Amino acid sequence: MKKALPKLSEFTVDDFDENTITVYLKTKMSGFSFGENTSISLVQTQTGGTAVSIISTPKIGVLPGGVAGRFICKNNIKKIMQALLAELDDDQR
Numbered sequence: 800m801k802k803a804l805p806k807l808s809e810f811t812v813d814d815f816d817e818n819t820i821t822v823y824l825k826t827k828m829s830g831f832s833f834g835e836n837t838s839i840s841l842v843q844t845q846t847g848g849t850a851v852s853i854i855s856t857p858k859i860g861v862l863p864g865g866v867a868g869r870f871i872c873k874n875n876i877k878k879i880m881q882a883l884l885a886e887l888d889d890d891q892r
Contacts, residue, residue, distance in 0.1 A: 800841060803886040807878060810837065825858075826875065834858040835872060839879060853879055 800822065804812060807824075813836075814823040824837040837855040844850050855872040 800839065800883060800886075803879075803882040806882050806885075809875075810879075828858075832857065835875060837875065837879070851880070851883065 804810070804822065804824075809826055810824040811826075812822060813825045815821070816823075819840060820842070821838055821840040824835075824839070826832070826835045826837070828834045835855050835857055837853065840852040842850045842852065853876045855876050857872065
């Protein structure tokens with residue numbers, strides 16, 4: 800995860816909790832969004848794998864026009880997952 804995050808230029812790391820393996824990210828305000836607070840947690844599963852949890856919320860709670868805000872959060876979650884998967888793919892080569 801540490802290798803993938805620098806590739807996400809629109810996010811800045813706000814905090815990292817080593818005990819829960821959670822990274823807290825922020826995005827800046829743009830013409831389409833007031834910014835987001837995002838957390839990424841890694842949890843070991845019972846089968847020995849790793850589950851990824853990503854929660855992204857607008858900084859102001861609910862964006863005017865609701866649908867646009869949900870689209871932006873969903874789009875940013877997709878970017879994060881693509882970066883994580885690309886890094887895992889590179890590590891397996």
